[in-house]
Amino acid sequence: MNQRKDLLNPTLYKIFQSFQLDKNYLSGEGSYLVDEKGISYLDFIAQFGAIPFGYNPDFIWDKLEEIRSKALPSLVQPSLPGEALKLANALAAVSPGKLAYCTFCQSGTEAVEAAIKLARSTTGREIVLSTFNSFHGKSLGSLSATGKVSYQSPFRAPAPGFIYIPYDDIAALQAVLDEQSDRIAAFIVEPVQGEGGIIVPRPGYLKAAEQLCRQYGVLFIVDEIQTGLGRSGALFACEHEKVEPDIMLLAKALGGGIFPLGVCLSSEGVWNDDFGFLHSSTFANNNVSCAVGLAVLDKLLEDDRRIIKEVAAKGEYLLGKLQELAAKYPEVIKEVRGKGLMLALEFQDLDDCGSYDMSFMVDQGAFTTILAGFLLNVFKIRLAPYLNNSMTLRLEPSLNIGREEMDYVLAALDKLCQILKYRDYALLYGYLLGDYSPPARITDYRAVSRPVKASPLSPEEKISHKFAFIIHYPAPEDVIANNPSFNTFERPDLYHFLEWQSSFREAGVCCHMPALRSHTGAVVEGWLIGVPFGAREMMNLPREETLGVIKKAVELGRELGAEIVGLGALTSVVSRGGRALTGQGVAITSGNSFTTLMAMEALLAGARKMRIDFTIARGAVLGATGSIGRACALLLSQDITNIVLLGNPRHPRSSRNRLNSLTLEILVLAYQRRSQGIITGLSEWLDGLINSYRKKDELRSLELEKALSQADGSSLELIKGVCREMAMEFPLEISMDLDASLPQCDMIVAASNSPEFIVYPRHLQPGAVVCDVARPADVAPEVRERDDVLVLEGGLVSYPEPVAFGPNLGYRDGVNLGCLSETILLALEGDCRDFSIGSRLSLDTIEYLRRLGEKHGFTLAGLMTGNREIGDKEIEEIYRKSLSFKQANNL
Template sequence: MSRWQQVSPFEQHVNPAIGELIRRAGLDKTFVRGEGCYLYDAEGQAYLDFLGAYGALPFGHSPDELLAELASFQLSREPIFVQPSSLAASGLLAQRLLAIAPGDYRSVTFQNSGAETVEAALKACLIKTGRKRILSTHHSFHGKTLGALSATGSDKYQDGFQAPLPGFDFVDYGDIQALEDQLQRHPGAYAAVIIEPIQGEGGINLPPADYLQQVRAACDRSATLLIIDEVQTGLGRTGKMFASAGVQADCLLLAKALGGGVMPIGACLLSENAYSEDFQNKHSSTFGGNTLACRIGLKVLDLLHERQDLLDGVRDNGRYLLEQLNGLAARHASFIKEVRGAGYLIGIEFHLDRSHYSQFYGGFTGIMGEQESLVPILASYLLNVEGVRVAPTLNGANVMRVEPPLVAGRAECEVFIQALARTLQLVEEGRTGTLLAHLLDAQPCSSGPSQAPLHQVSFAEAVPDNHFAFVLHPLELSNYAEFDESLSHYSQHSLLMLEERLNPLMEPFFVSTVELTSPATGRRVTGDLIMVPRSAAQFAAMPVEESCELIGQAIDMAKQRGATLVGLGGHTSIVTGGGLRLLDKGVALTTGNSYTLLTAVEASCRAVEMTGRRMQDMRVAVIGATGSIGSAIARLIAMQAGQVTLVGNPMSARFNTPRFASVITHLVNFSTQTVPAPGSVLARIAERLNEHESADLAALLLAENGERIALRWSNDIKLSLADADLVLIATNSAKRFISADDIAEGAILCDISRPANVSQDISSRRPDVLVLDGGIVEMPGEARLGSRYGIPDELAYACMAETMMLALEGISCHTSLGLDLSNDDLELVQALSVRHGFMLAGFRSFDKALDPAQWRRYAERFSSATTVETI
C-alpha cells in the first residue's frame, strides 16, 4: 500500500468522506506543534499558516497568555460547569462585550460555536416578534445546524437535510432593492434579516458602501429585527474591532476569535428590541457560558485592548496584501478574476478554463479550473511544496481564502506573496506535471508544454444542428501524458498514482469537437468527445449504479451541448449493459460494437490472406465469445474459418454454459441467413440442418463440443491459445493477461479489447507472432479528433466511427445495444461505413502503424505472403 493510501484514524472513525477527499488532495497533513503563525509536522518542517482556522486564531497558535490562562485552572480549581448558578466569568465577559460593542445591547447569551450562536439569534427574534419568516442572502454562510443551515444561502449544504426549513427566504447579497422589495411584498412576515458584513464562506464577498446602513433602514421601515453575523469578521479580522461598526444590530453575533484559538465559544448580543424574558427562560445550554471558555474570552479582550497596534498592523498589512495580490492578478489576468477583501480576510477568485491552454487540448490545469478543483490543488501545492497553508472557501471553490492570524507581520505576508507568485507562474504555463508532482512521486518538469499546437482546438459551445457525442474514458496510462504534455516526463508509477489518486476527484468533461463531411451526401456533422475520468479497473470496482450515474452525467453534458445521438466507448458500454441501463436518458445511444467487430474481422482475414493462407484452414479462437462483440465475431468468423473455438472467462466458468448455448443458437440461425464459404464452420452447420431442427442442432452442437463439427467451446484460455492460428480478443478485462508463452507458433492475434489484453513483451519475445490492434479506422476527408487517445488524431476507434456514420446518415435511434448484436445492425453499419468513406486504417500493432520490416519478418515463414505496402 502506498503511503498516500494509508487511512488515518480521523478518516476511518471521524469523517470518512472529508478524510478521503483531503487525503487524495494531499491536504491531510498531521501537525504536531503550532506556534504563532507556524505549524510543524513530526519531521520538524514548518508551515506558514495563512488559513488561521477560518479566522479563529487572532494571536496565532499556542499564544502564551492564553495557555497560561488555561494552566491557571490547575491551581485555582475554579469550577467550570456549574449550571444553574450565577456564573461569575460569564457575567464579566458579557459586561465587557456590552461595553465594547458598536451599539446599545441589553444582554449576552453564550453558546459553544458560531452555528449555535446563529440558532440563538433566530430563536430570540422569532419569539420576540411572533413572526414566522427569516430573510437571508444567497451565498451566505451561517452554520450547519438545521436552523443556521436554513439561513445559509447554499444548496450545496442544504440538499438532503430538508433545508431550508419553511419560512426562510433569500435575496442577492448587496442588492438593497431586492431586500426592500421582499420586505414590502410580505409586510409583517419577517422576524429578522440576517446578514454578514462580508460574506466569508461565500467567497469573501464585500457589499456596496453603506449597504449595512441601508439594510438597517429597511428593517426599521418594516419593523423587522436585524441580525448581524460577525462570527468571522468580529474582533479585529478586518482591521476594525467590528466590521459593522456604525450600524446598530438587534442581534450581534460573535465566535471564532473570541475563543482565541484555544476554546470554542460564541456570544449573541441582544438589543432591547430583541430581548425577551420568554427567550431567556426557554433558551439554555449545558456548556454555554462555562467558566473556562469565558475566562479565555476575557483574556482575548484584554490582549486586544493591550495590543492597540495589532489592528493597525492588520489594516496596514491587509492593504499591502491587497496591493501585492492585485499586482499578481494583473500579471495573470487571464485566470484571476478578482482580488477582494479587507484586513486579513481576503479572497482570490480564479476563472480559469481550457481556453487559456488551447495549444495543448486544454490540459488538466484547465480542466481543474472548470471543475472548481484548481484552488484545492493549488492549496495542496502551496502546503506541500512552498510550506504555506491556505484553502478554498466552502461555498466558492474557485476562491482562495487568505486569512492569517492577526499577529502575522509584513515578513510573513512577503513569504506568502512570493510563494503564491511562484505557484501562479506554474498555472500560467500550464505545468500540471509540476503542480501535481508532490502528490504522485514525480519530479517537477523544468518547462511547460510545447507551445506549438498539433491541432488548434476550439472550446466554444457546440452548435446543436446535426450533432452527436461520444463518451470515452482513459484506456492506457499513456493517455494522460498524451492529453497533457506536461505529464510526459512522468513514470508509469506516477501516471498510475495520478489515475488512482486523482481520477475519483474529477467529473466528466468535454474534450474536443470533431467535424466530418460525408463524401457521398455532403452532409456535415459535428461531434463532441466527452471524457469520463475513470479507468477500466476503476469502473469495474465501482457499484453499477454509481458508474451508470457518472456516465449519465456525461450523457447529460452531451445533450446540453446539442447531441441527439451519443456513442459509448470502452467500459462505458460494458458497465451500462451495452447501453441498456441508460435508455431513460432521452437520447439515442450506440455502443459502436458493430463496426468494432466488423473492422477486427476484416483486419484479421486480410492478414491471413496476405500470408497466402485460407481462412478455411485456420484454427480460430474467439476470446470473450460470451460477450456482445465476441459472440458476433464468432458468427462472422464462422462464415470463413474451418475451426472456431469459443472461449469464455474462466473466472465465471460455471455460469458460461448457458451463454455458450445462446451463441451457438445464434450461429445455427445465422447459417440459414447467409452464404458461408465452403468448408467453413457455418457451412457445415448448414449441412446438418438438413437432418435436425435448429433448436435441436444447437443443443447437439453444445453437447458435442467439436466432436463432429470443428465448433468448440472452452473456459481454458491457455489451451485455446496454444491451439489457434488466429485469435480475436474481445473481453472486458482491464489486464494484459495474454503472455508471450501462451501463443501458438506463427499465430495472428487481433486485440479488440480496450484496454488491450495482449502483453507488450510479445513484440520483442515472439517475432514469429503478429499482434494487430483491432478497431482503428480512417475517417473521411480531413476530420480530426482534436486530441489523442493512443492513436493519431486523424484516426478513430471503430466504436467512435460508428457513432459518426450514424450521425452522417441522420439516424437517431438506438443501435448496437445489449449483449446480442443483431444481424440487421451489422448489415446497416457495414453499408454506412462504405457509403460515408470509413475504412480500416492499415495494420497497427501496439498503438503504432505496423513496421514493414516487422511484417516481413513475420511473413517470411509463409511462402505466398505479400508485402505490407499493398494494404
C-alpha cells in the same frame, strides 16, 4: 493500542486520507503546527479565522493561569457571572451604534439562532431575509438562513420563513422590502461573504442596506462571525462604512483559538422579555471563556489598536502581491479578492485544460483540494478551499502573521500557478504517489496539451440531439495519452495512481463537445463522463460498487440532457453489455456493434496489405465468448474458412459450452449465406461439403441441410460426422490454449476482457496480422518490437470533420473509438433507442450501423498502430521482413 481514525467523521476522513490531509498535529506555536513525524507546517488558514493570534499565545495562557490561581468558577447560573459581565460591558463600549445586550453562546451558529429568535420575537414577523451564497451556520435555523441549496436539501431545509436575494444588490433588497416588508422580521448579511469565497461588496452597499431596513422597519443583522475582531483591518468590518446594526454576531476569534465562544449583540430597542425569559443555554455566560474573550478584546485594543492597523497593512501587502500574481498568470487566476487578512485566490474554470483528470477534479469539486494537499505535503503550507466555492483557495492567516511567512506562501503560489500554466499536472499528483520534493523543474506541456475542437457552426445551425459517453482508463498507457505530463511516471506509479483514483466512487464530466456535425448537416452535442477505475479496479472490485458508479454516470448523462449514453471499455462488460443500465430514462448503447464492424474492416484491410490468402488463411478470435468476440467470429467466417475460437482457460467448461453454441451459429450463418447465393469464406467451404456429400448420400445430405436451416443443435455433430466420412478437416476449432493455437494463425482478433496483457511475441508467427479491439489491450507492448508482424488497433473511426475531445483518448484529431462513434451516429440519426445490448450482437444491427456510417461520413480511420496511422510503405516493409524470416527459417 491502535485507534480508529474515522470515528469523528468517516465521510471527511475519506477525503482527508485520499488527499493526504490527515495529519495528526501534536503541537502548535504561533503560525506553525508540528505533526507526529516532527514535520513543521506553516498554518495559513487559522481555523477559518478562529485562531487570531496563532497557536497557544502566551497572553491567553497567562490569563488561564490567573483564572486557575483565583479558582474562578466557570458555570454559575443562575447568578451574575462577573467575567461575562465584564466582557459584555467591554463589547458594548466598542461596538457600533446602540448595541449593548450580549447573549453569549458557544459558537457562531448558536449566535445566528439567537438572532433569528430575537428578531422574530421582537417584530412579531416570521420571514428572515438573507442572501444567496451566504454562510451563517449549519444548525437548522442558521442553515435555513444560509443561501446554499446544496447544504440544505439533505436536511429538509430551509425551514419555513426564509427567503433569499442576490448579495450586493440594493435593488433586489428594495424590491423585496417594497413587496413584503410587513412580513419580514430581519435582513441578515455578512459584510464580506466568507465561505462564498470572500465576496467583497461594492462601497456603500452595507450602509444602503442599513438605511433601507430602517425605512421599512426591518431589523438589520450583521453577521461578523468571520469578519469581526480585526480580521478585516477594522475591529468590526461594518465600521468601514460606519454601519450601526440592530444585531451584530461575533464568534470564531472571540475565544482566542482556545475556547469556543460566540455572542449575539443587540440594542435596547430590539431586546424583548419573551426572548429574555425563553432563550437560555447551560453553557452561556461561562466565566472562564468570557475571561479569555476579554483578554482577546484587550489585546486587539492595546496600543491604540496596533494589531488591527497592522492587519490592514498586511492585508494590503498580501492583496497587492496576489494581484501581481494574477497579472502574471491570467490564464490560471480568475480573480483575487479580499479585505484585511481574509483573502481569496480564485482559479479559472479549467473546463478545457488538456487533462481529463484535472477536468474530473474540477467537476468533482476537488480541484482546490488537490492543490491544498500539494501545498501541504510539498511546501508544508496549510491552505484550504472555501465551503461555497470549490475553485477558490482561502488565505486567512493569524492576525500576527509575519512578512517572511507571507512571502514564503506567495513564492509557493507562484510555483503552483506556473505548474497550472504549463500544464505539468503530474507535479500536482506526485505527492499522492510518494514524491514530496518541491519541483526542481516545471516542464511546459502546452504544446502537446490538446484543446477541444468542435465543429464550427453558423448562427442558424442548431443542436438536434445530445449524447453522453462513459469512459475510464483501461490501462496505464491511457492515463498518459490523456495527461501528457504523466509520461514522467513509471508504470507502477500509474497503477498506484489508478488505485488512488478509484477511491472517489463518483462519476464526473471529463470533456464537453459543444458541436459535432455529420455530412448530412445534423449536429449533436455531447459529454465524456469519467468513472474513476482502471481495468484492474473495474474487474476486481465488487461488481455492485463499480456498477453503482456507472449508473451514476448514466444518471449524470441524462441530467445533462443526453438522449443516448454509450459505454466505453469495460463499462460494457461490467454492465453485462448494458443490460444492467437500461430503463433509466435514457437510451443505452454498448457501442459494440460499430466497434466490431470497424475492427473487422481493419483486420481484413491489413491482411490484404500483408498479402494473406483468405482461401487458406487461418484465423483466431481471442475472447470469442464475449459480445464483440462472438460478432467478430461471425463476420470473420464470411471471409475465411479456418477459424480457432479461443476461450478463457480459467473457466474451461463454461467457455467450451458457449463456444460450441457459437460454432453452431457460425455454421448456420454460413448455410444462410449459401442459401442466398453468397459463396465466400465458410459458406464456400460448406457449399463444397454439401455438394460433395450429396453425391455420396443424398438423404443424409438433405437431413443435414434441414438441421442447419432450423439451427438444430444436432447439425454440429452431423457436420463433424460428415467431415470424418469424407476425410475432411472440420475448419472450426475450440481452444483454451493460446500458446498452442495462436502461433498457427495468420489473422487474429483480440477481444478478451482480461485486465492484463495476454498476447506476447511468442504467440505470433511471422507475417501475422492482429487486430486488438480489447480495452485494455490484449497485446503486450513488446509485441510491437517485432518488425515482422502487423498489430492494429481495432474500432478506430474517422469523423466527417477534424473534431477532438480535448486529449481525444489519445488519438489524432478527427479519429476516435468505434464504441464512441456508435453513440454519436445514433444521436446524429436521432435514433435514441437501446442498441447493442447484451452478449449477442445482431448482424442486422451491425449492417444498420454500417449504413449509418456511410450516411453520416464515419469511415475506417486508415490502419492504426501504437496510436498512430501506419502507411502502405511501412506495412510493405513489415511484409518483406516476415517473408525474409520465413525463407531463412524454411517456414
